[in-house]
Amino acid sequence: MTDKLKRALIFGISGQDGSNLADYLLSLDYEVHGVVRRSSYPNTYRIEHLMSLEEQEGSNFNISYGDVLDFSSMNKVIQKVMPEEIYYLTAQSHVGISFDNPISTLQYNTLGYLNLLEIVRDLKNKEKYSPKIYFAASSEMFGTSPPPQNEDTPMLPVSPYGVSKLASFNLSRVYRRSYDMFICNGILFNHSGPRRGLNFVTKKITRCLAEIVSGKRDKIVLGNLGSKRDEGDSADYVKVMHKMLQQDNPDDFVISTGETHAIEEFVAEAFNLLGLNWKDYVEISERYKRPFELPALQGDSSKARRILGFKPEKTFKDVIKEMLSTDLEEVADMTIEQAKEKMKNE
Ligand code: GDD
Numbered sequence: 001m002t003d004k005l006k007r008a009l010i011f012g013i014s015g016q017d018g019s020n021l022a023d024y025l026l027s028l029d030y031e032v033h034g035v036v037r038r039s040s041y042p043n044t045y046r047i048e049h050l051m052s053l054e055e056q057e058g059s060n061f062n063i064s065y066g067d068v069l070d071f072s073s074m075n076k077v078i079q080k081v082m083p084e085e086i087y088y089l090t091a092q093s094h095v096g097i098s099f100d101n102p103i104s105t106l107q108y109n110t111l112g113y114l115n116l117l118e119i120v121r122d123l124k125n126k127e128k129y130s131p132k133i134y135f136a137a138s139s140e141m142f143g144t145s146p147p148p149q150n151e152d153t154p155m156l157p158v159s160p161y162g163v164s165k166l167a168s169f170n171l172s173r174v175y176r177r178s179y180d181m182f183i184c185n186g187i188l189f190n191h192s193g194p195r196r197g198l199n200f201v202t203k204k205i206t207r208c209l210a211e212i213v214s215g216k217r218d219k220i221v222l223g224n225l226g227s228k229r230d231e232g233d234s235a236d237y238v239k240v241m242h243k244m245l246q247q248d249n250p251d252d253f254v255i256s257t258g259e260t261h262a263i264e265e266f267v268a269e270a271f272n273l274l275g276l277n278w279k280d281y282v283e284i285s286e287r288y289k290r291p292f293e294l295p296a297l298q299g300d301s302s303k304a305r306r307i308l309g310f311k312p313e314k315t316f317k318d319v320i321k322e323m324l325s326t327d328l329e330e331v332a333d334m335t336i337e338q339a340k341e342k343m344k345n346e
Pocket residue numbers: 093094095096137138139140188189190191199200201202204221222223224225227228229263288289290293294297
């Protein structure tokens with residue numbers, strides 16, 4: 001390990017975005033440190049390929065165990081690594097679950113983040129240490145504000161999750177102004193990819209569809225298909241998180257494709273790739289509906305396009321195709337073409 005490499009610390013490295021960001025920063029020759037919460041059931045499958053690297057001599061990848069709610073473990077890891085860049089991606093990231101678990105949602109999404117801000121504020125005073133900080137804000141903060149949404153759109157969250165992200169978003173701004181800290185809020189709209197968690201609608205659809213092909217199930221049970229989302233690609237969006245921290249001044253940016261599609265369109269397109277009619281396989285249940293739903297998201301990312309040179313690399317259809325082909329390969333060991341042929345003959 002050499003001291004010349006730029007060091008980044010990622011809270012939430014085992015998630016979809018954390019693992020994609022780690023891959024990206026390693027490709028840029030960073031020394032990457034990640035914080036993982038120790039638990040009896042490890043949830044590190046997305047960084048398995050990196051964990052085996054860690055054991056090799058001279059590896060630029062390191063894992064520390066810690067918990068963002070445990071101030072002392074967080075303090076220790078920051079003081080040990082003293083990174084130039086810190087990414088706070090830790091979250092209870094499921095909007096639906098936030099209605100059932102509002103307290104832990106605010107703990108992980110807001111209080112954990114405040115722990116980080118307080119540790120860095122203190123180190124800045126005592127040690128003149130000023131890392132750049134990225135906070136994963138969310139388009140869920142816009143709530144009922146009609147689309148298109150940009151950095152100036154009023155934020156009217158409709159879920160405990162949205163409230164938790166908005167509180168942290170505002171904490172970023174308060175610490176930035178009051179203590180001259182370099183903090184960027186990335187207001188990312190929905191983004192998926194092969195590493196998306198199974199509880200989110202996009203992955204649930206492509207995974208369950210692959211299971212239908214393999215004969216493991218015969219239907220998919222979903223909730224509200226009428227809500228509209230602006231869906232991009234996680235591996236693409238993590239690059240712009242890094243880009244934000246390379247600017248001379250900290251700022252907040254909306255990151256989105258600018259396209260919006262009802263969830264029903266996602267389902268229809270996935271089934272259509274296999275020549276199937278989704279209506280033959282999808283059942284609707286109240287169980288997956290939320291007490292209040294954010295109706296429509298469509299991001300206006302012109303500020304990021306202008307200042308950061310951001311341009312989404314994948315379309316809505318590209319994201320669906322990539323996710324379905326990964327799931328088909330993992331679940332049924334088939335390509336999209338083979339699965340289409342199989343379903344035609346059934
Ligand atoms: N999860 C889920 N499961 N959602 C369903 C289902 C289902 O079975 N059926 C329909 N939906 C609908 C939800 O009600 C919602 O309108 C939409 O599908 C998308 O749900 P999610 O995939 O859970 O994502 P989200 O939009 O609520 O939140 C995601 O995007 C935010 C950015 O706006 C998450 O990634 C958040 O962490 C992120 O901040």
